[in-house]
Amino acid sequence: MQLPNPTELATPLFIGLVVAEMIFVRLAGRGRYEMRDTATSLIMGFASVVSGGAFAFLFIAFARVLAPYRIADLGYAWWAFIAAFLLDDLTYYWWHRASHRIRWLWADHVQHHSSQHYNLSTALRQPVTGAFTPGLFFRAPLLLLGFPLPMIVFVHGLNLVYQFWIHTEAIKRFPAWFESVMNTPSHHRVHHATNARYLDSNYAGVLIVWDRMFGTFVAEREDDTPHYGIVKNLGTYNPVRVALHEWVGLFNDVTRARSLRDAGLYLFAPPGWSPDGSRETSDSIKRRWNEYRAAEMAGE
Amino acid sequence: MPVLYLAGSLAGIAMLVGLNFLLFGRVRPEVGTVDSITQRLMRDIPGFRPGRTIIGADRRVAVIENAATRTLVLVEAIGDSLVTRQLTQGFLANVGRLGARLSLELRDFTYPRAVLVAPSERVARDWEARLKP
Numbered sequence: 328m329q330l331p332n333p334t335e336l337a338t339p340l341f342i343g344l345v346v347a348e349m350i351f352v353r354l355a356g357r358g359r360y361e362m363r364d365t366a367t368s369l370i371m372g373f374a375s376v377v378s379g380g381a382f383a384f385l386f387i388a389f390a391r392v393l394a395p396y397r398i399a400d401l402g403y404a405w406w407a408f409i410a411a412f413l414l415d416d417l418t419y420y421w422w423h424r425a426s427h428r429i430r431w432l433w434a435d436h437v438q439h440h441s442s443q444h445y446n447l448s449t450a451l452r453q454p455v456t457g458a459f460t461p462g463l464f465f466r467a468p469l470l471l472l473g474f475p476l477p478m479i480v481f482v483h484g485l486n487l488v489y490q491f492w493i494h495t496e497a498i499k500r501f502p503a504w505f506e507s508v509m510n511t512p513s514h515h516r517v518h519h520a521t522n523a524r525y526l527d528s529n530y531a532g533v534l535i536v537w538d539r540m541f542g543t544f545v546a547e548r549e550d551d552t553p554h555y556g557i558v559k560n561l562g563t564y565n566p567v568r569v570a571l572h573e574w575v576g577l578f579n580d581v582t583r584a585r586s587l588r589d590a591g592l593y594l595f596a597p598p599g600w601s602p603d604g605s606r607e608t609s610d611s612i613k614r615r616w617n618e619y620r621a622a623e624m625a626g627e
Numbered sequence: 628m629p630v631l632y633l634a635g636s637l638a639g640i641a642m643l644v645g646l647n648f649l650l651f652g653r654v655r656p657e658v659g660t661v662d663s664i665t666q667r668l669m670r671d672i673p674g675f676r677p678g679r680t681i682i683g684a685d686r687r688v689a690v691i692e693n694a695a696t697r698t699l700v701l702v703e704a705i706g707d708s709l710v711t712r713q714l715t716q717g718f719l720a721n722v723g724r725l726g727a728r729l730s731l732e733l734r735d736f737t738y739p740r741a742v743l744v745a746p747s748e749r750v751a752r753d754w755e756a757r758l759k760p
Contacts, residue, residue, distance in 0.1 A: 335632060342639045346646060353650045361654055361706040362647045369640040376636065443708040448643070523673070554670060562703065562710045562738025572736045619673035 333484035358496040363564040372451030382458035399473035412482040420537040422465035423530040434573040443556040450494035520553030523616035526609040656704035683743040
């Protein structure tokens with residue numbers, strides 16, 4: 328069955344909404360745009376589409392390898408689309424969570440988080456090196472359950488289209504019922520923030536219920552405005568350096584590791600892990616921040 | 628992948644970057660004041676207390692001492708944002724000085740070099756001695 332590519336169809340909408348947001352930011356003063364940051368984000372979005380197309384064969388090959396082992400053939404019934412969408416969103420949650428907790432995956436995903444801005448152009452700052460990570464394996468459950476490959480690609484596209492509009496500071500909050508079920512700009516601002524209390528939270532794609540279920544939900548607070556980017560913000564707008572910086576660091580660490588165990592941990596432990604603990608992980612930042620807050624409160 | 632789609636995307640990128648320039652202009656990068664740098668560093672480094680500070684003549688780069696730990700922090704304005712680095716041992720590869728101009732070579736793929744122009748050669752010499760790894 329031939330299904331449309333939602334991200335391709337939505338591209339004019341993406342451009343229109345970025346224009347609208349830029350005008351809104353200029354008039355209302357809520358949010359920030361910076362020319363070179365925007366250019367980097369958009370170029371990376373373009374490069375991501377090209378690299379996605381170039382490496383699509385990997386996903387097709389992966390699906391073919393798994394095809395003999397699927398437990399059913401679910402076909403294209405309407406309910407299968409809904410089930411595929413929900414399960415894809417669940418597997419997205421776990422892939423996204425792993426992408427923040429496993430450095431090999433982070434080397435790719437960090438590219439999306441590398442801007443200190445949070446606007447609709449940031450949504451388009453997509454990684455270009457996904458083919459070099461084991462991220463594909465997170466798609467295995469849907470393939471093994473028997474959802475057709477075109478359906479999986481289609482619902483995943485819908486998921487990505489939904490995630491575009493939540494990258495904005497222009498929208499504060501939606502009614503409580505919506506905020507409790509859906510991923511929203513407020514929830515995703517928290518996800519992109521480097522404030523200690525917000526680190527490693529809100530991994531959802533479409534439904535925030537996954538974070539609530541698995542204990543990773545953190546609400547945005549009025550008294551702790553999100554600051555965006557990564558713990559060690561990048562000193563460049565060069566898209567090539569943005570795309571490669573964590574890979575270079577990872578390569579250096581793995582090749583200079585003193586043992587096989589250390590090399591493995593550099594790959595699979597959380598970003599910032601080091602054998603002597605001299606670098607900072609999100610856990611150590613949170614711990615230090617909590618200790619500092621406790622000391623401050625005791626001092627008061 | 629349709630060539631038309633790719634060409635349209637490139638045209639869209641050029642249009643959006645142009646619109647960004649029209650609406651917001653080009654930002655002159657500035658680190659700000661000691662107070663604003665301190666605010667930022669208190670956010671990045673829990674417990675940060677400002678000590679001696681030097682802000683470059685072009686106001687793009689500053690080095691500020693964390694009085695709580697006696698360590699130095701490099702701050703550079705890039706676009707409308709600040710990039711900060713704690714100058715820990717091993718991170719700062721080399722410090723060079725030419726008159727009042729200090730050049731910091733960093734072991735950082737995205738931020739390999741920072742240049743700070745001190746108000747005078749004497750001040751530059753003083754900071755060079757503090758910064759030398």
